[in-house]
Amino acid sequence: MRDNEVVNVGPEPLTFDDVIKVARHGAPVQLTDDAIAAIAAARQRVDELAESPVPAYGISTGFGALATRHIDPALRAQLQRSLVRSHAAGNGPEVETEVVRALMLLRLSTLATGHTGVRPATAKTLAALISAGITPIVHEYGSLGCSGDLAPLAHVALTLMGEGVVRDASGNVQPAAEALKQARIDPVELAAKEGLALINGTDGMLGMLILAIDDLTRLVRTADVSAAMSVEALLGTDRVFAPELQALRPHPGQALSAANMTRVLRDSGVMASHRDPAACTRVQDAYSLRCAPQVAGAARDTIAHAATVAGRELASAIDNPAVLADGRVESNGNFHGAPVAYVLDFLAVVAADLASMSERRTDRFLDVARNHGLPAFLADDPGVDSGHMIAQYTQAAIVSELKRLAVPASVDSIPSSAMQEDHVSMGWSAARKLRKSVDGLTRVLAIEVLTAARALDLRAPLEPAPATAAVVRALRETVPAPGPDRFLAPEIDSAVRLVAEGGVVAAAETVTGPLD
Numbered sequence: 001m002r003d004n005e006v007v008n009v010g011p012e013p014l015t016f017d018d019v020i021k022v023a024r025h026g027a028p029v030q031l032t033d034d035a036i037a038a039i040a041a042a043r044q045r046v047d048e049l050a051e052s053p054v055p056a057y058g059i060s061t062g063f064g065a066l067a068t069r070h071i072d073p074a075l076r077a078q079l080q081r082s083l084v085r086s087h088a089a090g091n092g093p094e095v096e097t098e099v100v101r102a103l104m105l106l107r108l109s110t111l112a113t114g115h116t117g118v119r120p121a122t123a124k125t126l127a128a129l130i131s132a133g134i135t136p137i138v139h140e141y142g143s144l145g146c147s148g149d150l151a152p153l154a155h156v157a158l159t160l161m162g163e164g165v166v167r168d169a170s171g172n173v174q175p176a177a178e179a180l181k182q183a184r185i186d187p188v189e190l191a192a193k194e195g196l197a198l199i200n201g202t203d204g205m206l207g208m209l210i211l212a213i214d215d216l217t218r219l220v221r222t223a224d225v226s227a228a229m230s231v232e233a234l235l236g237t238d239r240v241f242a243p244e245l246q247a248l249r250p251h252p253g254q255a256l257s258a259a260n261m262t263r264v265l266r267d268s269g270v271m272a273s274h275r276d277p278a279a280c281t282r283v284q285d286a287y288s289l290r291c292a293p294q295v296a297g298a299a300r301d302t303i304a305h306a307a308t309v310a311g312r313e314l315a316s317a318i319d320n321p322a323v324l325a326d327g328r329v330e331s332n333g334n335f336h337g338a339p340v341a342y343v344l345d346f347l348a349v350v351a352a353d354l355a356s357m358s359e360r361r362t363d364r365f366l367d368v369a370r371n372h373g374l375p376a377f378l379a380d381d382p383g384v385d386s387g388h389m390i391a392q393y394t395q396a397a398i399v400s401e402l403k404r405l406a407v408p409a410s411v412d413s414i415p416s417s418a419m420q421e422d423h424v425s426m427g428w429s430a431a432r433k434l435r436k437s438v439d440g441l442t443r444v445l446a447i448e449v450l451t452a453a454r455a456l457d458l459r460a461p462l463e464p465a466p467a468t469a470a471v472v473r474a475l476r477e478t479v480p481a482p483g484p485d486r487f488l489a490p491e492i493d494s495a496v497r498l499v500a501e502g503g504v505v506a507a508a509e510t511v512t513g514p515l516d
Contacts, residue, residue, distance in 0.1 A: 007105075009112050009127065010035045013315040014105070016307070019210045023102035028131035031112060031123060038114025039123050042323040046117035049329055050076070050192040057321050057331055059117075059193045080190035084161060087154035087199055090139030095152070096435075097167065100135050102207025103149070104156055106314075107198065115317035116197035117329070125160055125188050126198075132183040133169030134159065136176070138204075144416060145337035145427030148318065149204035152428070157198040162187030201318045205340045208431035209310050212347055213303060215438045220299050221505045221515050222445050223354050224257050227292035228264035229452035229468050230361040233459060235274050235372045236285040238265045241293060253304070254297030256516040261293060263512040269463030270456070286370075288360040295357050299350045306343040313340060337427030341410035344430035351437035352402035355444040359395040362448045365455050366392055378454050378482070385485040388451050391492060395447045398440045405433045405440070446495035449475065449504055454482050467511040474498060474507035 007018045010032035021027040031039075049056040055070045071079050104126065110116060111123040129136075136159040142151025158164035159176045166176045168183075180187055188194075231238065241258040265271060284290060321331045364370045366377045366388060379387030409430040415422045453472045456464045464472065478494040480486070498504055509515055 006030050008032050009108055011038050011113050014109050016210055019102055022105045023098040029127050031127050035112035036120050039120045042114040042117045043119050045327045046193050076192050080195035083195040084154050084157045087150050088158045090142035090151040092140035095138040097135050100138050103204045104130050106203035106207055107201055110317050113317040115322045116319040117193045117323045118197045122188050122194055128185045134179050135167045137165045143428035144424040146424035148201040148335040149428050150199050152204045153199040160188045197319050200320050200335050202337045205337055205427040205431040206313045212434050212438055213307050216303050218502050222499055223296045224260040225504050225508045226445050226448040228261045231289045232268050232270050233452050233455035236289045240290050251297055253300030254293050257296040258293035260515045264467045264508055265465050268465035270459050273462050288357050299354055302350045309343045337425035341425040341427030341430045344434050345408035345410050348434045348437045349406045351441040352406040355399050355402050355441045358444050358448045359399045362392050362451045365451050380484045391447050395444050398444050402440045405437045442500050443496050446499040450495040457482050467508045470507040470510050474503055
């Protein structure tokens, strides 16, 4: 992506790529003329209702359990300020900048549909914050995933008012008022309905879902490569990945995963060394080797389902009340986070299972009863050296944590707002734990790559497949070849960076071409 590439935000849905550009690469944004026209048209209807003596929820009334009170026009500006200030009640660790930028962009996208009733100037100010790289400080705790991500979004709305605390484009923490002044952005004096429109959305959980899909799409390909390396180094067979066998169970993800593994293992000298039945008496490989496409394939299909849900959410305009095309302003329940929460939880299950299978393959390398001729723990001098013994412990500890994180958040609910909000989604919590799951999966796969690469080196003079050899070479740029025990933590960190940055897949693709 070019550094100055602008993401246009209009009434039509954003793409996943738009979200990634803004959240992870700092792209600026711009509201389209169509968006400004749609926003202005909806605002006209809100202004009409604000002037009417008939109470309209969120415009001339209180909110939630306090919706029965009609608010005098002289108090409505105070109402908006009070709403944002009181709802900016987050607590705990600071949420990552990429998450907050995704949240801000997605709220802007909903404003751009013309279904929220904010003024064009308010939407333009939010766009200006994103483009200036000003990121409100949002906290880990505060959202129940119903009535949207209220507390996280309220911290953003507080910044629009020139209040609260932010990080500027350089990452420095400072008062919002000072950051806005430096960026020459005027704070907003919120008008009727605007406070509610700025905080009533599922944007935080959706942003984290899209970021997780981006990560997991890379990691599931990495899992194919790491599994192929393990199959090769453990003297397994690739015959089970044949397309005619995969066709007997026509799950699309399984076929893609098996095809990837076959391509990565092509022309392996290690595998050629034991293709003769007389040289290999094993009937079949362990499940962690033989069933890798079935597990990684099911993960792919789950990611695809999550992407379908995220795509629907990107096409949504989530606010309550909503301004309809015919001018009606109607209360609704579209802010409930259940659709997003369910797939966030489902992806945490996927991450845990991919990691669990990866750890089992790593463990096989270390056991002389199962590693087919490799030294114990892949140590240089077993007994004196411990090799990768404790690297597997690290994997096991992470996998255990991932299993705990796979317990769904979305089956929980805690009533709030004096029982007005008596069933909530916990989608924000599902998203937060998924981020930890993605990080854990990255680390587990990195340790498998590190261990499989060491085992392939120890198979010399047998030559690995060109694709797996390319991965080993990429790793060897920062991690030395096998030898006596060294400080292992930095080598694991190097492998983690290689996986996180897509280097494992990229190295394999220099031989295979793009993996699916």
